[in-house]
Amino acid sequence: MRWFWIDRFTEFVSGQCAKGLKNVTMDEEVVDGYWPDYPILPSTLIIEGMAQLGGILVAEHHQFDKQVVLAKVAKASFLRPARNGDQLRYTVTLDSVQDLGATVNAVSYCDGELQAEVDLMFAFLEEGRFTDGPLFGPGDLKTMLRMMNFFSVAVDSDGKAVGDYPALRDETQ
Amino acid sequence: MSLSQDEIFEKVQEALVDALGVDDDEVTEEATLVGDLGAESIDFLDIVFKLEKAFSIQIPRDELSPEDILTDSNFVQDGTVTSEGVAELKARMPWANLDAFAENPRVQDFGNILTVGDLVRYVMSKTE
Numbered sequence: 619m620r621w622f623w624i625d626r627f628t629e630f631v632s633g634q635c636a637k638g639l640k641n642v643t644m645d646e647e648v649v650d651g652y653w654p655d656y657p658i659l660p661s662t663l664i665i666e667g668m669a670q671l672g673g674i675l676v677a678e679h680h681q682f683d684k685q686v687v688l689a690k691v692a693k694a695s696f697l698r699p700a701r702n703g704d705q706l707r708y709t710v711t712l713d714s715v716q717d718l719g720a721t722v723n724a725v726s727y728c729d730g731e732l733q734a735e736v737d738l739m740f741a742f743l744e745e746g747r748f749t750d751g752p753l754f755g756p757g758d759l760k761t762m763l764r765m766m767n768f769f770s771v772a773v774d775s776d777g778k779a780v781g782d783y784p785a786l787r788d789e790t791q
Numbered sequence: 792m793s794l795s796q797d798e799i800f801e802k803v804q805e806a807l808v809d810a811l812g813v814d815d816d817e818v819t820e821e822a823t824l825v826g827d828l829g830a831e832s833i834d835f836l837d838i839v840f841k842l843e844k845a846f847s848i849q850i851p852r853d854e855l856s857p858e859d860i861l862t863d864s865n866f867v868q869d870g871t872v873t874s875e876g877v878a879e880l881k882a883r884m885p886w887a888n889l890d891a892f893a894e895n896p897r898v899q900d901f902g903n904i905l906t907v908g909d910l911v912r913y914v915m916s917k918t919e
Contacts, residue, residue: 689833692809714844717852719836739837 622762623667624708627674630772632780633712636675638766640667640706649702659700661734665691668724668736672710674768676720676740679712682785685753689719689741696734704728718742760786793918799846800911806841807907810834820908828907842910848917855905855913857883861898872896886912 629637642659644650650657669688677686700706706726713721719741726734743753754762763769763786772780794802804818811828824830830838839850853859857880860866866876877893887909892900 690837692837714840716836716840716843716850719840721840739833739840741833741836 621666622670622766623663624670624766626767627671627771628707628767630675630678630768630780631777632772632774633679634775635709635711636671637707637709638667638671640664640708642700642702642704642706644702657702659704659706661694661696661700664696664700664706664726664734665694665736665738667706668708668710668726669738669740671708672722672724672738673740674763675710675712675722676715678772678780678783679715679720680742682759682783685743686720686740687743687753688738690739692721692737692739694734694736698728698731698733700726700728700733706733713737794846796911796915799914799918800907802845803842803907803910803914806838806845807910810837810841818907820906820911822907823903824905824907824910825903838910842914846914846918848914850917854883856902861901867898870898872898872901884909884913886916 624638624640627636627638629635640659642649644657646659648663649659652658652660673686673688677684680686706728708724708726710722710724713723719739721737721739724734724736724738725732726736753759769780774780800820804815807813807818807824807828808815811830811834813828817828822828824835824838835855839855842848843850860876860879860883861872863876866873866879872880877889877896880887881889881893887905889904892904
């Protein structure tokens with residue numbers, strides 16, 4: 619099953635922020651099927667897109683060595699619907715990181731206007747606790763990141779292009 | 792400048808209202824986090840984040856809930872914390888009122904002993 623709720627990364631600064639965009643199209647079944655005669659991208663899937671950006675931001679901060687999952691939607695407010703033809707521009711900022719998880723703040727802009735504001739909390743899965751295996755199939759995460767332009771835009775905190783990640787090289791994440 | 796107990800209570804209350812979606816008046820000193828305020832395990836991570844930010848403190852893993860004691864066979868027998876285990880818990884959690892728990896210290900009940908007042912005293916111990 620495809621479960622990509624951002625189209626591409628547009629900026630990525632390790633340990634700081636991730637930006638990405640999501641085009642809302644009638645081609646997506648959920649857009650015209652969620653609310654008959656009023657196509658919109660459901661707000662839950664906007665949260666999912668932000669969580670995908672944020673999850674990568676948090677996981678990359680740990681060199682993709684941790685299994686990061688969305689644990690809690692702390693706050694979410696939506697100021698306008700995301701209609702077919704809209705382009706949503708997400709910015710996710712790393713808020714805090716702890717032993718067991720991390721929090722991020724996310725905003726979505728459409729046509730230059732604030733469309734949504736969401737605070738998310740992620741938890742780190744531990745071996746034998748909640749999961750017995752990897753979250754991604756071999757190579758899947760690296761492939762997803764490449765398709766979403768991550769490696770073209772991602773830089774470290776000094777502005778240098780990110781290097782190779784052993785956890786991805788092993789293709790065991 | 793250290794905060795007064797009232798100031799700490801207000802900030803703890805704010806963190807709990809935010810994390811658990813409860814009303815101000817539900818967050819009393821005596822309220823238990825799990826039983827009265829409905830906190831689930833994942834909420835504790837959220838509470839830790841909020842307290843760390845509100846008070847600029849670090850809350851190490853296992854400090855609020857010393858799982859290592861509760862899973863140590865030297866301190867637990869047949870699902871009950873031994874007297875040595877209770878003593879260890881009291882030593883590690885001097886800010887918590889463990890008197891009621893100590894009367895019947897079943898491990899399964901430990902998760903519901905923390906009160907708002909305990910959290911306030913914990914934060915006080917970190918900010919003194």
